[in-house]
Amino acid sequence: MEEKNIEKMTQEMPAAGEMGKTYDPKAFEDKIYAGWMDKKQFKAEVNPDKKPYTIVLPPPNITGQLHMGHALDQTLQDILIRWRRMQGFEALWLPGTDHASIATEVKVVEKIKKEEGLNKEEVGRDGFLERAWAWREDYGRQIVNQMMKLGSSCDWDRERFTMDEGCNQAVTEVFIRLYEKGLIYRGNRLINWCPDCMTTLSDAEVEHEEKQGAFYHIKYYLQDSEDDYLEIATTRPETMLGDTGIAVHPEDPRYAKYVGKVAILPLVGRALPIVADAYVDREVGTGALKVTPAHDPNDYEIGKRHNLETVEAMNFDGTMNAAAGEFEGMDRFTCRKAVVEKLKASGHLIEIKEHQHNVGTCYRCHTIIEPMLSDQWFVSMEPLAGPAIEVVKNNTLEFVPERFTKIYMHWLENIRDWCISRQLWWGHRIPAYYCEHCSKVVVAREMPDTCADCGGTNFRQDEDVLDTWFSSALWPFSTLGWPEKTPDLDYFYPTSVLVTGYDIIFFWVVRMVFSGLDAMGDIPFDKVFIHGLVRAADGKKMSKSLGNGVDPLDIIDQFGADALRFMLATGNSPGNDLKFQIDRVESSRNFANKLWNASRFVLMGIEKDPGALDGSETLTLADRWILSRLSQLTTESTENLEKFELGVAANKIYEFVWNEYCDWYIETAKKRLYGENPEEKATVQKVLLSVLRDILKLLHPFIPFITEEIWQHLPSKDADLIVTPWPVANLGHVDADAERAMEILMDAIRSIRNSRAEMEVAPSRKARLIVKVSPELMPVFLDQKTYLESLASASEVRAFVEGEVVEDAVSVVVPGGELLMPLDDLIDYKKESERLEREVKKLTAEIDRIDSKLGNAGFVAKAPAQLVEEERAKRVTLAEMLTLSQDRLDKVKSKLK
RNA sequence: GGGAGCUUAGCUCAGCUGGGAGAGCAUUUGCCUUACAAGCAAGAGGUCACAGGUUCGAUCCCUGUAGCUCCCACCA
Numbered sequence: 001m002e003e004k005n006i007e008k009m010t011q012e013m014p015a016a017g018e019m020g021k022t023y024d025p026k027a028f029e030d031k032i033y034a035g036w037m038d039k040k041q042f043k044a045e046v047n048p049d050k051k052p053y054t055i056v057l058p059p060p061n062i063t064g065q066l067h068m069g070h071a072l073d074q075t076l077q078d079i080l081i082r083w084r085r086m087q088g089f090e091a092l093w094l095p096g097t098d099h100a101s102i103a104t105e106v107k108v109v110e111k112i113k114k115e116e117g118l119n120k121e122e123v124g125r126d127g128f129l130e131r132a133w134a135w136r137e138d139y140g141r142q143i144v145n146q147m148m149k150l151g152s153s154c155d156w157d158r159e160r161f162t163m164d165e166g167c168n169q170a171v172t173e174v175f176i177r178l179y180e181k182g183l184i185y186r187g188n189r190l191i192n193w194c195p196d197c198m199t200t201l202s203d204a205e206v207e208h209e210e211k212q213g214a215f216y217h218i219k220y221y222l223q224d225s226e227d228d229y230l231e232i233a234t235t236r237p238e239t240m241l242g243d244t245g246i247a248v249h250p251e252d253p254r255y256a257k258y259v260g261k262v263a264i265l266p267l268v269g270r271a272l273p274i275v276a277d278a279y280v281d282r283e284v285g286t287g288a289l290k291v292t293p294a295h296d297p298n299d300y301e302i303g304k305r306h307n308l309e310t311v312e313a314m315n316f317d318g319t320m321n322a323a324a325g326e327f328e329g330m331d332r333f334t335c336r337k338a339v340v341e342k343l344k345a346s347g348h349l350i351e352i353k354e355h356q357h358n359v360g361t362c363y364r365c366h367t368i369i370e371p372m373l374s375d376q377w378f379v380s381m382e383p384l385a386g387p388a389i390e391v392v393k394n395n396t397l398e399f400v401p402e403r404f405t406k407i408y409m410h411w412l413e414n415i416r417d418w419c420i421s422r423q424l425w426w427g428h429r430i431p432a433y434y435c436e437h438c439s440k441v442v443v444a445r446e447m448p449d450t451c452a453d454c455g456g457t458n459f460r461q462d463e464d465v466l467d468t469w470f471s472s473a474l475w476p477f478s479t480l481g482w483p484e485k486t487p488d489l490d491y492f493y494p495t496s497v498l499v500t501g502y503d504i505i506f507f508w509v510v511r512m513v514f515s516g517l518d519a520m521g522d523i524p525f526d527k528v529f530i531h532g533l534v535r536a537a538d539g540k541k542m543s544k545s546l547g548n549g550v551d552p553l554d555i556i557d558q559f560g561a562d563a564l565r566f567m568l569a570t571g572n573s574p575g576n577d578l579k580f581q582i583d584r585v586e587s588s589r590n591f592a593n594k595l596w597n598a599s600r601f602v603l604m605g606i607e608k609d610p611g612a613l614d615g616s617e618t619l620t621l622a623d624r625w626i627l628s629r630l631s632q633l634t635t636e637s638t639e640n641l642e643k644f645e646l647g648v649a650a651n652k653i654y655e656f657v658w659n660e661y662c663d664w665y666i667e668t669a670k671k672r673l674y675g676e677n678p679e680e681k682a683t684v685q686k687v688l689l690s691v692l693r694d695i696l697k698l699l700h701p702f703i704p705f706i707t708e709e710i711w712q713h714l715p716s717k718d719a720d721l722i723v724t725p726w727p728v729a730n731l732g733h734v735d736a737d738a739e740r741a742m743e744i745l746m747d748a749i750r751s752i753r754n755s756r757a758e759m760e761v762a763p764s765r766k767a768r769l770i771v772k773v774s775p776e777l778m779p780v781f782l783d784q785k786t787y788l789e790s791l792a793s794a795s796e797v798r799a800f801v802e803g804e805v806v807e808d809a810v811s812v813v814v815p816g817g818e819l820l821m822p823l824d825d826l827i828d829y830k831k832e833s834e835r836l837e838r839e840v841k842k843l844t845a846e847i848d849r850i851d852s853k854l855g856n857a858g859f860v861a862k863a864p865a866q867l868v869e870e871e872r873a874k875r876v877t878l879a880e881m882l883t884l885s886q887d888r889l890d891k892v893k894s895k896l897k
Numbered sequence: 898g899g900g901a902g903c904u905u906a907g908c909u910c911a912g913c914u915g916g917g918a919g920a921g922c923a924u925u926u927g928c929c930u931u932a933c934a935a936g937c938a939a940g941a942g943g944u945c946a947c948a949g950g951u952u953c954g955a956u957c958c959c960u961g962u963a964g965c966u967c968c969c970a971c972c973a
Contacts, residue, residue, distance in 0.1 A: 022935075208970080215973085234973060247973095284972050291973095298971045358970085371971095403901065410900070410969070502968085537909085539966090571910060571921070576902080577967090581909060583922050590935045601932030643913080651911075651920075666932080674931095750939085757927065757939045764930090849917070858953030859916095867916060874917090 019603065019713055023589075023596035025560025028709045033148055036708075041722050042153045044092035046491040053089035054495040055081055056476050057154065058508070059162060061100035062139040063107050066146045068534040068542060068580055069501060071552040074152050075565045076531060077499045079646055081153055082701040084496075086726040092492055093153060094479050096160035097140050101427035101468035102197060102205075102364055108132045108426065125425050132426045136161070146553060151561050151704045153722070160479045162471040163428065170478035171428045171471050172445055174519055179443045183380045184420075186432070186441065190293075190300040191374050191419050192360065195318030195332075196367035199423040200376055202467055203416060204506050206369055208358040215285060217350040218343055220246060223262040223271060230255070230263055230274070231350060233285030235357060236295075237343070238336040240265065241324045242313035243272055245291040247302050250276035252287055266348040267339070268325065275306040294373050312373055332370070377421040377430060377464070384514040385412045391523050397513065399528045400644045401575045404502060411506050420467045427465030434460050473511035476524035483519075493520060497527040502575060505530070529644050532577035534568075539579060550580055562703035563589035569702050570650045591654060592706050595699070598662050599710045602688045605673055609715035610685040617683040621745070621784055622668040624738035627730070629660055630691050634729040637698055646702075653698050661691060664746060671786045689714070694727045741780045744815060745787065751812040752792040752821065758835050759810070759828045766793050770809070772800035773817025781819070794821075811888040813839065815877045818884050829895050836889040843882040850875045 020027065036042065044052075055077050060070055077093060085091035108131055109120050120128055140161065147154065160167065178184040192201040216237045219229040230246060243265050248255035259276045272290075279302055280289050293303030294312040303310060313323045320327045320335050327335045343349040360369045389412050391397045392405055399405045421430060433442045437456030442448050447459050471478070476498075480489040494516070500509065509528055516524030535541060536548035543549060555564045566588035572578040619627075633656045640649035665688075672684040693714070700707040700721050711721035718724070752769075761767070769788055771781045778799060781788065785797040800806075800820070809822040810832060850871050853859050860868055 019932095021933080023933090232973085236973080279971090281972050286973095289973050296971080296973075298973075301971085357972085360971095406901070407968070414970085506969090573911070576910095579909060581922080584909080586935075587921050590933095593935045594933065597933035597936085599932085604932075640913085645913075647911075648913080655920085662933085663937085754939060760927075763928070763938085846917080853916090853954080856953055860953080862953045863916075871916095 019596070019600045019710075021597075021600075023560075023593040023706065025562060025592070025705060026557075029149075029151075029556075029561055029705045032705050032708050032712075033151065036153065036720065036722055037156075039720065041720060042093070042155050043157065044090050044155050044492075046487045047090045050088065050090040052492050052496075053081070053084040053091045054492040055093050055497055055499065056479055056495055057093065057095045058498070058500045058504075059096045059098035059160075059472065059475065060143050061103055062097050062136050062143065063100050063103045064139060066143055066552060068550055068552055070146075071150055071564060072531060072534050072568045072578065073499060073501065074147060074150055075568045076529070076646060078150075078152050078565075078704070079569060079701040080497065080499070080529075080641075082704060082722065083641055083726065085153070085722070086697065086700065086724060088725065090491075092155055092158075094158050094160070095144075095147065095152070095154035095156065096162070096475075096479060097136075097143055098472055099136065099161065099163040099427065099468065101422060101424055101465060102199065103468070104132065104135065105424050105426040106197065106364055108135050111135070120425070128425050136163075149553060149556055149561060151565065153704070158479070162468075162475070166481070167471055167474070167478045168428060170474045170482055171466065172431045173483045174474055174515065175431055175466070175470075176443055176445065177519070178379060183383060184377060184443075185380065186375060186377050188373060188375050189378070189419075190297050190371050191376050193316060193370045193372040193374070194362040194365065194367055195316065195370055196365045197362060197424075198316060200374065200419050200421060201362060201369060202419050202469075204469075205363045206360040207363045207366070209361050209366070210356060211359045213355050213357050213359070215353040215355045216340060216343075217286065217353070218266060218290075219348045219350060220263040220266065220272065220288075220290070222258070223264050230258060230288045231286045232288050232290050233353075234290055235355060236336070237339045238320070238327075238332055239292045239295045239313065240290060240339065241268060241320065241327065241335075242292045242294050242311045243268075243270065243290045244293060244303065244309040244311055245272050245306065246274045247277040247280050247289045247291050247306075248274065249280040249282050249287065250278055252280075252282050255288060266346065267342055270311075273306070273308065275302070275308070277302050277305060295371055297371050300371075300373075310373065314370065314372065316372065316374075318370060376419050377432070377462075379418040379420055381415045381417050384518055385415050387517045388412055388510065388514040391513065391517065397523050397526065397528070399530060401530065404505060404528070404530045404575065407502070407505055408510060411510055418467070420470050421462075421464040422467055423463075424465050427468060428471055430462040430464050430466060432462040434462070436460055469507050469511055472508055473515040474519065476512055476516055477520050494523050495525045497529050498525040499529045499531065501533060502530050503533065527644075530575050532572070532575055535577050535579050537579055537581050542580070555585055559585050559589040560592065560705070562592050562706050566591065566650065566703050570647045570654070572647055574644060591658065592703060594658055594662060595695075595703075596706060596710070598657070598666060599692060599696075599713070601666065602685075602692050603713055603715075606685055606689065606715060610682050610689060613686050613690055617686065618679075619683065619687070620668075620672075621738055621741055621780070622665060622787065623683070623687045624733075624735045625742035626661065626665040626687065626691055627733040628735040628739050629656065630694055631729040631731065631733040634694065634698065634727050638726070638729075641701075650702050653695070653702075657695055657699075661695065664742075665691070667791055668787050671790050696721060697724060697727050700724075744777070744780055745784055748781070748812060748814045748819060749788065749792045751814065752788075752794075752819065755810050755812060755821070755832070755835060756793065758831050759823070759826065761823065761826055763793055765826065766795035767821045767823055769794040769797045770800050770806055770820040770822070771797065771817070772820060773814065777814075777816040811836075811884070813881045813884045813888070815881065817880075818888070829892050833889060833892045833896060836885055836892060839885045840882065840889055843878055843885060847875060847878050847882060850878070 058073060060066055081091050081093040112118055112123060112131060175184060192206050194201055213235050215233040215235060217231055217233050220232050221229040246263050258274045261274050263272045263274055265272055279298060291299045291302050291308055293300045293308055293310045311323050313320055314332060315321045318332045320330050322328050327338055330338060361367060362369055389409060392408060431443055433444060433447050435451040435454060435456045436458035438451060438454040440451055440453045447461060450457050476495050477489060477493055480486065480492055482489055512524045516522060540546060540548060552564060563585050567585045571584060633652060637649040637652050669684045669688055672680045696707045696711050708721045711717060782799060788794040788797050806820045806822060808824050808827055809820040810827060812819040812821060853871055
């Protein structure tokens, strides 16, 4: 169905050739994506030779465009999938969308109202569904396009929808099986009702909001008494019309004498038995509770315990019914006022006290929900919750970060039956049929022909649809072919990881787990990787009503998909919320630009592939250093990915690319690259290119477009980067000596640059460098003359000759000695003395720190021997440096005088 | 009423199993050095919320306090 878009995007893969001077994502992102699609790089199939790695996409609701939260969710999944694909797994990322029953229905109703001026009933069930499907087509397509823009490497041939044929079949099947096991039942219970959406809601769909309300204190006179009354406090006076009793605590001395007696309901005159029930809290209100079984869940329970009558006083649209007598027809809130007025007039109202309390509201429209008695379908939760608790307890299923297990457990351990029927049209219609003749209920895959009880032949299907989460709960297996026993199901299930936000742990994660365990006999995923919410820059939730939402497409348009992805992947830790800040996108874009230009630089000088490193090359210190660092980076970043520390991995690679590869290695490479020695040139090209190759591989999961684009420009590439094997650290390249030597060299260069900057010596002004260090360190500097020349503006580099006197020189103290830089008249002795003073101060402080440590007997005795040794060695070096610095400072000071 | 998280540089945030405090942005100074001004180089900037404890040693572990945020919950 998405063929058209793909075709439109299809173009040739970029031919190797010149790269533009500036990173321009628009020039290649769509093209690269189309290339992957053409080559079916996202396709996953049952492959016995490979291990599967499966992620099912949390299906976005078709209620609208994707927001930044989706972009985060999908970026994380795409990173994992791309990485595992490169590692050689058969990586399946299965995409799809969710019909989002109530949420979509609300939107479609709005649209019909706006465009046609009609309400739901006026267009009728069939007309409504027709419009809803059209809506689905529109948004489903938009969502897919957005995902493609972001670079999501889903297997689009497998795209699913929670209301497609397969999913429908799975829903029916699960419903029937649970019904047959007795775990789905129909009952007349008190449910959460939204008078605006006109449907039931599950407990999870009720949001509690703090509201300013009041306690209304009312006199309930005893039967046959003119003056004895119970003072009752209620926040909802209108519900008194449905009162059928009064409850007090069994051990409350204030009310003991009233238990068993009868009070009279004001305004109505109904007789109310006074009962004792331990539920009543003596501290709340007056300690006497009016009982309204039909309009309060607790009262419902009390009513059951004491066989109280049930009086429903309200209609489903929130107006009062005939039982409300004179208040019939009034809206519930209008009625509240009217009742209060009436009570006031009749002298029953004692007082009104302000009171803050939590009120349940509809999670879709935020209308205050109404507990109502109604016939609904329920899932019996206890038998299902047990196994779901067990798999987390025994670590079969793990949450990352681990703290979310508590939330999951707490919910399951306090679970109540799940009301699954909804008085809506958009959704899976409940597969229950009622015989028109004898009202027998038949739960079946299709409408029955004849009634087994009465032989009737007319059946009517239940009007209601299922809670939208009923179908999404089956997503990990319904999308793989269940209830059929397909090879896909066998191979890809259980999936590897579920990536989702903490906000839908109750709604969705929990329900997938118990559904998977029940239907498949196995967990739906091994891990749950939880991320936070993307918030606006001000920390508020992004929302349409606040107008602070940021459209991912706008960001992609401005900075490119890679920049957005990199920003989302870095700088925040698992499970924590992330503030969306545009300057971080910008800095990610800058990083992409850096990578682009570094690659351009490496590739510019290369006409033909210099080949891979084979060990025959003569490597310089910098070569050995960068290869060693790369090898460590490869190990570390891979470990980070395994632990779902995606941001940490990305940051490490970022640092390596920018601070080590670009700032240092490339700079050291230039002399050799531009030099005359062809062997040197070939070697440095090999190193540059081979490190670049690995950089592109390591970065590909995070920023797939630019890395693939650059990859396409490399000489003699074998395959697309997306399917190139993930790098394995070359342990033979680990070289601690090279790293140490390079550190010393870089420190020295930084110090030289520092003193030159302090003294405002122009970069063009070259200076000699006389190396006066211990013999073993001499090669570090003398063998790297060229680096010192190009990176530290040295005109010549030579060893100090014993006994020589170097006048008017700046001294750069390094571990093991000093570098003398004669600057003659350019030396600003005042600045030099200031610099040296700072140096001395720093060194002294550092030595003090070490001394206090080494002076501590406990430290020497108990700290690891290696650490103590290191500190001792460090102290020796620092002491030498301090002596040199102090000497030099003294000399400079004498010059000043 | 339960539970979770947060408090680190001016801002936004990283800091894995305790051993010399980091990034991005902003800021200061100098540079259009032939990959990159979306850049280069050199700086400045922190009593790691507070108080105890464990430890040779605590930003990190434990306890408590304060402030902020969020989740759950049937107190009328």
